[in-house]
Amino acid sequence: MTGTLTGVGLGPGDPKLVTMAGVEALQNADTxxxxxxxxxEGEGFAEKILSAYVAPERVVRLPFALRGPEREESWRDAARVVAEPLRDGGRLAFATIGDPNTYSTFTYLAREVADLVPGAAVDTVPGVTAASLLASRAGTVLCEHDEPLTIVPATAGEDVLDRALAGEGTVVIYKGGRHFDRLAEKIEATGRVREIAFGTRLGTEGESVSKSLPQGREHYLSTVIVRLKENGAHG
Structure with a gap:
């Protein structure tokens, strides 16, 4: 019988924000x-959170390339590592920052594993998102009444961001990093900002939260919440 692979959301960075279900999945896993x-170099972000719940000898590192031609190959390499114990019936957990179903490396890994080990059980344990934590820290809400919520990564390109900011409700922007100088310009140009919150390194010792956007580059793990006025309401 094949085993089980579970993607476990670790939340934004604070070990206390890992859910009870997440801790249980991590502690019950063989690997x-x-x-x-x-x-x-040194301890990775996910490893720092895991150290609160899992002994280091039970943790196996999986290196991933974030961009370039090596990116997809690193997914395949990781899948091959996971596939072997999965075929032998192992209970495996993959720890991912945030939520495993939201812009997560786990999505790509799970697809590759499904091709290598057909019939293997793959599931997820949801995690607290950076947007939820930022709303809490900034004393705001993500949406209310009938307002829509749009989530976009800054890396998706300017057209995607423009369409999101032309809509209604609240726009959450992930992965700002080096794009923040342009983000600030675009958001201000809408003339429709009702409220804004910015957070970087959320849930870690280096956490920073403000009600305005910084200028220039920021950490890759940065999040923006933009609550928009209704179209045509510029007052």
Whole structure:
């Protein structure tokens, strides 16, 4: 019988924000896989959170390339590592920052694993998102009444961002990083900002939260909440 692979959301960074279901999945797993960037030196982000709940000898690193031609190959390499114990019936957990179903490396890994081990059980344990934590820290809400909520990564390009900011309700922007100088310009140009919140390194010692956007580059793990006035309401 094949085993089970569970993507476990670790939340934004604070070990206390890992859910009880997430802790249970991590502690019941035979092996816990932690994604790290190929450029990471020392302990990775996910590994720091895991250290609160999982002994280091039960954690296996899986290096991933974030961009370039090596990106997809790193997914395949990781899937091959996971596939072997999965075929032998292992209970495996993959720890991912945030939520495993929201812009997560786990999505790509799960697809590759499904091709290598047909019939293997793959499931997820949801995690607290950076947007939820930022709304809490900034004393705001993500949406209310009938307002829509749109989530976009800044890396998706200017057209995607423009369409989101031309809509209604609230726009959450992930992965701002080096794009923040342009983000600030675009958001201000709408003339429809009702409220804004910015957060970087949420849930870590370096956390920073403000009610305005910074200028220039910021950490890759940065989040913006933009609550918009209704179209035509510029007062």
């Amino acid at each position: 816990v896989y932690a994604p790290v960037s190929v450029t990471t």
